[in-house]
Amino acid sequence: MFEIIFLQFLNGLDKGAAYALIALGLTLVFGTLGVVNFAHGALFMLGAFCAVTVRMFLTMETVTIDPEKLSPWGAPLEVREPLVQAWLGDFGAVLVNYSVPLSILITIPIMLLVGIGLERGIIKHFYKRTHAEQILVTFGLAIVAQEVIKSVFGPNPIPQPMPTDLRGAADIGAWLGMQANVITYPVWRLIYFVFAGVVIGGVFAFLQFTTFGMVVRAGMADRETVGLLGINIDRRFTIMFGLAAVVAGMAGVMYTPLLPPNYHLGMDFLVLSFVVVVVGGMGSLPGAVAAGFLLGILQSFASMNQVKAIFPGIDQIIIYLVAVIILLVRPRGLMGRRGVMEA
Amino acid sequence: MTTFMSRNDLFLFLGFTVVVLAMPIWLAPFGAGYPDLLQRFMIFGIFAVGFNILFGLTGYLSFGHAAFFGVGSYAAVWSFKLLTLDAIPAMIFAVLISGLFALIIGFLCLRRSGIYFSILTLAFAQMSYNLAYSVLTPITNGETGLQLTLADPRFLDAAMGQTFSGQPVPTLLGQQLGGYAGFYFCAGFLILSFFIAQRIAGSPFGMMLKAIKSNQTRMQFTGFNTRPYALSAFVISGMYAGLAGALLAVTDPLAGAERMQWTASGEVVLMTILGGVGTLVGPVIGAWIIKYFENILSALNDNILARFWSFLPEGVADVVVKITSKFVGDGWHLTLGLAFVIVVIFLPGGIMEGVRRIAAAFRRSGSSSAKPSARTQPAE
16 A cells, blocks of 8 residues: 555656646746746747757758669658768767757757747736736737647647657665565656756755845845845846746756647646646745645545545546635645735 | 616617627628627627626636536536427526526635636636546536437426427427527527626626725725625626527537636637727627637638739748738637737727727827726736
């Protein structure tokens, strides 16, 4: 029994990690700029499609038709030669194999630009407007982003293979001194979890230990005073928006091997991660992370057959149910500060 | 007709009635004068009018209204299956059920306001949607969707000794509701809905709702308990959504869970914003415009575009066709999203504000400028 529970706990971690990463970015934006960003899921999706694009370029190939030979169907044989391998040899093959983690390098600058462009271009004009209008404009942006992706990449999910070395399962049970082959866990999910931990830790360390982060935290607490001290807080907040976009984009890139990305990936995750943010408490970074993992794990437990036998359908609604209960009982969420968006 | 309605209201109502009833005539030149589309105009018009009673008057932005729409559809189809194929009992049944559903959800959601209210409604709608797909399959028939079959019991019809042959279709007093009959049936309900919405907006109750929108705290300080008022608005608006859902079930008796998905809730928000929040006619116009362009743009394809742009030089035409084809057909949501973003940024009052601004620009005699429009304030 312990093994089953532990396994479900592990299963919840990767989904929880994705929720936590998206919710972290959402909270960063909300805590700094005070903007409710419904387009954040779209940023997650854009990151995923950065990975798709990188792989598309890496796997470009030249097709030459060899008239001498025939394929089994009788047509002239097409000889496909991958360009990257042709140029770089074995190193090219490694590049293709590791295309997903490598995409992160390209995703970071792209998402930073997208985030800063979005903030300067549109969201800047909505600080003074109501939350309802912020929701509406970012919702519209999310639709635009998803439709652009749909018209470029088509409506079908595009599977992204994970690096061959990282396929298969890790025998976590054996590592912990338990019986072998009882608790196994796909390696990539473990990597996703570790990656999420590093990113979350990085963001917290950045906010906690750098001068820039200190200014941003001060701005979150009292924007006006920081501005009066002669600090250009707006520019720092813009960069934080870019950072939030980068976090969402990286989360999207690393998630592609687990879930083939399609154009409505962002919307699917957005609703859930909003629920996560609200459960964690609007504006609370630790709350967002904790709630992300909590809900991911709860969802995993709810999909156990034993649980489903008692509460049929619970796996479909558990997240929303938890959100409803928390919102009704404790309106500022698990770790929300008193007085922030408490109504 | 003494002080029942002010003259302006009366003109607005009569004008609206004439416009709606004459739709098959004046929409024919635009290629929209066929019953199937007109019925949808009516149905989503009702949905948007109802949504506006909540969002436009009280400022509570619900992101879960599609749930009531779906519940209305299911209730209507069940009424067709269990009671009778007549449409009127189905309407009543659907409105009651969705009203009850809205009462429960509204009672819980209205304990919070602002974004928390939006998230709560969204959560409830997603729960309904997910449950309709999984556990509630005996009631909703899951992915296949609930449909009428010959083997349905139809107790009332059976008691009246009526028998059917062939595919059962909803009727009104024995008449089939296809084509223009269906349109006028829906149009009647839209006019009635509009009338009720107009009465609500002009009543003391409507004033209370507007007061909640402008400053709920002050209302509470003056000794009003605002929650019953907001809850009434929520329930009325849920009943409108249920009515619209039921009408959709009448014109096409197949209820599926995708009607409850949150994108469907988003659509009614788009309609209301595009037309003009808080105005009476705006949401209806928004619904018509979205449904019209959905119909027109999604039917376009590259060939039609090529013919349209054929006056351009060869190379340019190809490029233009290539670009515009991204915005029509399957990509028409892109157009919708862009239009929506532009409206929210530049014209927060929607089309109605645009009309008002243009009217003001014409009327202006140099000094007076356009009045600032009513902006949507969330209830906080």
